[in-house]
Structure formats: structure tokens, C-alpha cells
Amino acid sequence: MARKVIKVDYLARVEGEGGLKVVVRDGKVHSAELSIFEPPRFFEAFLRGRAFTEAPDITARICGICPVAYQMSAVHAMEDAIGVTVGGQLRELRRLLYCGEWIESHTLHVYMLHAPDFLGYAGAVDMARDHGDVVKRGLELKKIGNEIVTTLGGREIHPINVKVGGFYRAPRRREFDALAERLKWAREAALETVRWVAGFEFPDCQRDYTFVSLRHPHEYPFNEGHIVSNRGLDIPVSKYDEHFEESHVERSNALHSRFRSGGAYLVGPIARYSLNFDRLSPIAQQAAKEAGLGTTCTNPYKSVVVRAVEVLYAFDEALRIIENYREPEHASEPIPARGGVGYAATEAPRGMLYHRYRLNADGSIADARIIPPTSQNQASVEEDLAEFVGGFLHLSDDDLRHRCEQTVRNYDPCISCATHFLRLEVDRG
Amino acid sequence: MGRPNRIVLGIGNRDRGDDAAGPAVARLLRSVLPADIEVVEHSGEAGALLGLIEGATEAYLVDACASGAPAGTVQRFDAQSAALPQGMFGLSTHAFGLAEAIELGRALGQLPPRCVIYAIEAGSFEAGASLSPPVAAAVAEVAVQLRAEIGGHEPREERRCA
Numbered sequence: 002m003a004r005k006v007i008k009v010d011y012l013a014r015v016e017g018e019g020g021l022k023v024v025v026r027d028g029k030v031h032s033a034e035l036s037i038f039e040p041p042r043f044f045e046a047f048l049r050g051r052a053f054t055e056a057p058d059i060t061a062r063i064c065g066i067c068p069v070a071y072q073m074s075a076v077h078a079m080e081d082a083i084g085v086t087v088g089g090q091l092r093e094l095r096r097l098l099y100c101g102e103w104i105e106s107h108t109l110h111v112y113m114l115h116a117p118d119f120l121g122y123a124g125a126v127d128m129a130r131d132h133g134d135v136v137k138r139g140l141e142l143k144k145i146g147n148e149i150v151t152t153l154g155g156r157e158i159h160p161i162n163v164k165v166g167g168f169y170r171a172p173r174r175r176e177f178d179a180l181a182e183r184l185k186w187a188r189e190a191a192l193e194t195v196r197w198v199a200g201f202e203f204p205d206c207q208r209d210y211t212f213v214s215l216r217h218p219h220e221y222p223f224n225e226g227h228i229v230s231n232r233g234l235d236i237p238v239s240k241y242d243e244h245f246e247e248s249h250v251e252r253s254n255a256l257h258s259r260f261r262s263g264g265a266y267l268v269g270p271i272a273r274y275s276l277n278f279d280r281l282s283p284i285a286q287q288a289a290k291e292a293g294l295g296t297t298c299t300n301p302y303k304s305v306v307v308r309a310v311e312v313l314y315a316f317d318e319a320l321r322i323i324e325n326y327r328e329p330e331h332a333s334e335p336i337p338a339r340g341g342v343g344y345a346a347t348e349a350p351r352g353m354l355y356h357r358y359r360l361n362a363d364g365s366i367a368d369a370r371i372i373p374p375t376s377q378n379q380a381s382v383e384e385d386l387a388e389f390v391g392g393f394l395h396l397s398d399d400d401l402r403h404r405c406e407q408t409v410r411n412y413d414p415c416i417s418c419a420t421h422f423l424r425l426e427v428d429r430g
Numbered sequence: 431m432g433r434p435n436r437i438v439l440g441i442g443n444r445d446r447g448d449d450a451a452g453p454a455v456a457r458l459l460r461s462v463l464p465a466d467i468e469v470v471e472h473s474g475e476a477g478a479l480l481g482l483i484e485g486a487t488e489a490y491l492v493d494a495c496a497s498g499a500p501a502g503t504v505q506r507f508d509a510q511s512a513a514l515p516q517g518m519f520g521l522s523t524h525a526f527g528l529a530e531a532i533e534l535g536r537a538l539g540q541l542p543p544r545c546v547i548y549a550i551e552a553g554s555f556e557a558g559a560s561l562s563p564p565v566a567a568a569v570a571e572v573a574v575q576l577r578a579e580i581g582g583h584e585p586r587e588e589r590r591c592a
Binding site for chain 2: 062065109113124125126127129130133136137140143144147
């Protein structure tokens with residue numbers, strides 16, 4: 002019966018389903034393949050001919066967990082195409098909105114999806130029976146993330162207040178008063194979260210990843226920055242296509258991203274953290290150190306700790322923005338329709354989300370290109386499995402399946418629902 | 431802010447064919463239920479959903495489901511008396527949906543004393559499609575049933591809309 006429901010789930014949701022095939026020969030992993038279905042390309046075709054102003058709301062529908070990321074990449078790419086820069090308080094409000102989404106998404110993953118793996122529960126419901134207060138704290142933190150997104154976006158999922166140039170309506174200062182008090186509680190609770198997850202037991206697995214993320218001169222990255230790596234890459238976002246390529250792999254409907262020069266790379270929390278530790282606020286840096294993280298993190302199972310640190314940062318940053326907020330004179334900058342090509346990458350909770358649009362002279366979209374983080378990480382997920390599963394072959398099939406699921410969940414891929422029902426084929430020869 | 435004692439939640443995505451069944455029931459009921467009953471259309475995201483029903487004395491939830499029954503089949507569950515069937519819901523959000531919210535609420539001792547779920551079997555989840563005929567009929571049926579069920583607890587005012 003469960004199989005049947007997965008099938009329907011795939012029909013209803015863009016995030017789709019996942020499967021995994023591990024082939025073992027002579028006690029060694031021969032191959033590990035992740036198959037996922039993720040059809041944002043339908044959206045790219047759907048965008049053609051639509052007005053540039055429609056892209057934020059259309060692309061937000063690609064994902065129910067990270068609609069803000071799609072909106073932010075879309076508005077920045079459009080503004081790049083048209084040659085307008087949005088600054089001041091509107092820029093700050095965009096960071097605040099992103100804080101809300103990171104909190105929503107990361108808290109869901111840390112508490113409800115990933116923590117049960119480490120504490121030996123089948124899921125959050127079982128965990129809640131023994132750790133009720135902890136789960137309530139997670140729910141409350143997520144709720145406050147929802148409140149940030151609702152205050153700015155008009156509703157907690159698929160915000161309706163974002164537009165190219167800014168917002169339809171800027172919040173009044175007093176709308177943040179009650180939220181500020183809640184955020185102070187939340188920042189403390191987020192610190193507790195870091196301490197809680199730091200106490201988990203982590204498999205001793207390290208990999209020499211090629212990390213890729215945005216990097217900004219002054220800030221932990223949300224919306225702006227160069228694309229950098231720990232191998233010396235440092236390019237403006239407009240050069241993305243010169244350095245990265247996507248290829249189709251038969252087993253998967255999501256394209257695999259790689260460097261044109263060859264090789265997989267990793268985007269997402271541990272890449273962002275490792276490339277931007279020095280841009281975290283002091284409280285987040287301190288918490289990370291106390292949690293035993295170095296300034297880089299190469300153990301993907303510790304991504305749960307990095308997410309908790311990013312949640313703490315997001316609350317700290319949200320408080321900073323709210324405390325310094327002055328109501329802007331206008332809720333948005335005027336944006337004339339014109340032709341051009343625009344590029345943007347922003348840091349979705351799961352990693353860098355790249356958008357490129359070519360606009361016709363009347364501002365209609367000639368073509369669109371969207372590269373979500375889960376596509377970029379697919380090759381890296383498979384390499385993790387190929388490298389780590391060999392160390393777990395002594396486990397029973399059930400335990401091995403669980404460890405494989407946990408390994409996929411390290412990435413919080415946008416197939417979280419499907420990885421709950423991950424089909425594992427182990428061919429032991 | 432006091433939470434209303436009674437709440438009706440229509441769960442689903444209005445833009446995905448029969449997934450709109452829950453919100454469609456909510457819209458039918460909004461104008462005919464007593465004003466003190468909160469009627470909400472909701473995405474089904476578990477954390478927010480749990481927050482909405484927490485503290486209520488009565489919660490009525492309507493969602494599309496996929497159990498393998500013919501489209502339009504209506505099933506009613508009393509969440510207080512038994513766990514919800516696993517894998518039947520979860521159409522409205524990925525990762526964490528209605529069934530998880532209910533079971534999490536139970537584990538945390540936060541389920542309303544009366545918590546009833548109506549599940550309408552979906553036929554199609556095609557983006558942009560309207561309700562299929564059997565599901566549209568089921569929506570009307572559930573609205574009538576719910577109105578009677580909720581009305582049974584408190585006399586309802588007729589003709590309250592001018």
C-alpha cells in the first residue's frame with residue numbers, strides 16, 4: 002500500500018520520489034546510484050512568454066519548503082537583466098525574509114527529519130513520545146520562522162508580497178515589536194538546539210569535498226556574492242554556465258551538475274559554513290566552536306550541527322535587521338520593462354540556487370534556466386554512498402537501509418518525503 | 431489571542447485538481463457555520479497545522495487522500511479513538527503532513543478532545559485542473575455531514591447571512 006501512496010505523492014508534488022541502488026561485489030561497493038524525480042524544467046518552459054514580473058510567484062511554486070529561495074533568485078536575476086540594484090532597507094528585508102525560510106526549513110529538518118536518525122527513532126512521532134519538550138521547542142522555533150515569513154511575505158508558505166524591485170507593501174515598524182521579543186527567546190532556544198545536536202553520535206566519515214557557495218565581502222551569504230570554492234574558484238554569478246554543466250543520467254529525471262573541468266561538488270550548509278565561517282556573527286561562531294566544529298566541516302553527518310548553527314545565525318541576523326529597521330519611503334523600486342540577460346544565485350537552505358533569464362524587449366521571458374541545489378548535489382550524494390557504505394556492510398539489511406537513508410538525509414534533499422520510503426536494493430553478488 | 435474552541439481545517443492545494451477537496455469543503459462551510467467556528471484553508475504543513483488545532487476543544491479536518499478506493503470515497507476517522515492509517519495522507523506537503531501532525535499531537539498530548547478527520551479519495555492531482563466530478567460530489571456530501579455533525583453540538587443559526 003505504501004508504494005502506491007508514494008506514487009500518488011509523486012503525482013501531487015514536484016519534489017517527487019527517490020530510490021537507491023547499491024551494488025556490492027566481493028565486500029566492496031561497486032556502484033551507488035540515486036534516482037530522483039524533480040521536474041523544475043517544466044517550469045522553465047512554463048515561464049517562456051510570461052512577463053518578467055511573474056517569475057517570482059511562478060517559480061515560488063516549484064517548492065513548498067523553499068519558495069523564498071526561488072523568489073529571491075528570480076527577483077535578483079530580473080533586476081540584473083534590467084540593470085537595477087535594490088539596496089537599503091528593502092535589501093535588508095529580503096535578508097530577513099530569507100532568515101525566516103532558513104529557520105522554517107532547517108528546523109523542520111533538524112528536529113523532525115534528521116534528529117530521529119541519530120537518536121534511534123523511526124521518526125519524529127516516536128521521538129516525541131520520549132523527548133516531548135525538545136520536539137515542542139523545535140515546533141515553536143519553526144513557528145517563529147513562519148511568523149517572520151508571514152509578517153513579510155503575507156503568508157507562511159508561498160509568500161505573496163515579493164516583487165521584482167522590492168515588496169508590494171513594506172511592514173510598519175510596530176509590526177516587528179512583538180516579533181522582536183519572540184526572536185530573543187528563539188535565539189536562546191536556537192543556542193540550546195546547537196548544544197543538543199552537538200551531543201549526537203556521528204559516524205566517523207570524512208570526505209575531501211569541493212565546496213561551492215556564495216561569498217560576500219561582509220555577510221554570511223543569502224542573496225549576493227561571488228561563487229567561490231575551496232579549490233580557488235572565485236567567479237561572478239554571470240560566469241556560472243562557463244564553469245558548471247548539467248548532464249542527463251538515465252536513472253534520474255533530475256540533471257546531474259558537475260564542473261565542466263570534471264568532478265562533483267557540494268553545495269548547502271556544510272559548504273556554505275566551510276567557505277564563510279568568518280562571516281558568521283560572533284554568537285554563531287562561538288556556538289559552533291563549543292559544539293566541536295572547526296572552521297570547516299567535512300563530515301556530512303555533522304550537517305545537522307551546521308544547520309543548527311545556521312538557525313542560530315538566522316535568528317541573530319533577524320534580530321539585527323529588525324532592531325535597525327526604518328520604514329522605507331517606497332516598498333519597491335520602479336523597474337522598467339526591457340530586454341537583457343540576468344543572472345542570480347542565492348543560498349537556498351539546501352544550497353546555491355541559480356537562475357538565468359533572457360528577456361525580450363517588452364520584458365517577456367524568452368528563456369529561463371533554473372538549477373536547484375538538489376540537482377547540484379546528486380553526484381555528491383552518490384559519491385558519499387560509494388565511499389561510506391563499504392564501512393557499513395557488516396550491518397543487517399535493515400540497519401544498512403537506515404544508514405543509507407541517513408546518508409541521503411544529510412543533504413536534506415528536496416525529496417525528503419520520498420527518502421522516508423527509500424527503496425533500497427542491495428545486490429551483494 | 432485566545433484560540434477559538436472549534437476549528438474546521440480544509441487542507442490541500444487549490445491548484446492541484448482533487449487536492450483542492452479540503453479547501454473546497456472549507457469554502458462551502460465558511461458561510462453556513464456559526465461565526466465562532468474558525469474555518470481555515472491550509473497547506474497541511476504539520477507544524478503550523480498542529481499549532482492551529484492546539485488548544486481547540488473540537489477540530490475537524492478535511493483532506494484529500496490516496497488509499498486506493500474509488501475517487502470520491504469518503505472516510506471518517508475519529509483521531510481520539512485510533513491512529514490514522516499510515517501513508518494515506520501526505521499529499522498536501524512533502525516531508526511532514528496531516529497524519530504526522532495528528533500523531534505528533536497525540537504524542538505531545540496536544541490533540542483536541544474531539545478531533546475528526548474526513549478523508550476524500552482523490553482521483554487526479556493535475557496542476558491547474560478543477561475537481562473531478564466524483565470528488566466534487568464528495569465535497570458537497572462532506573460539507574453537509576460536517577455541518578450536521580458540528581451543528582449537533584450546538585444549535586446553529588439559520589439564515590444568518592443577509
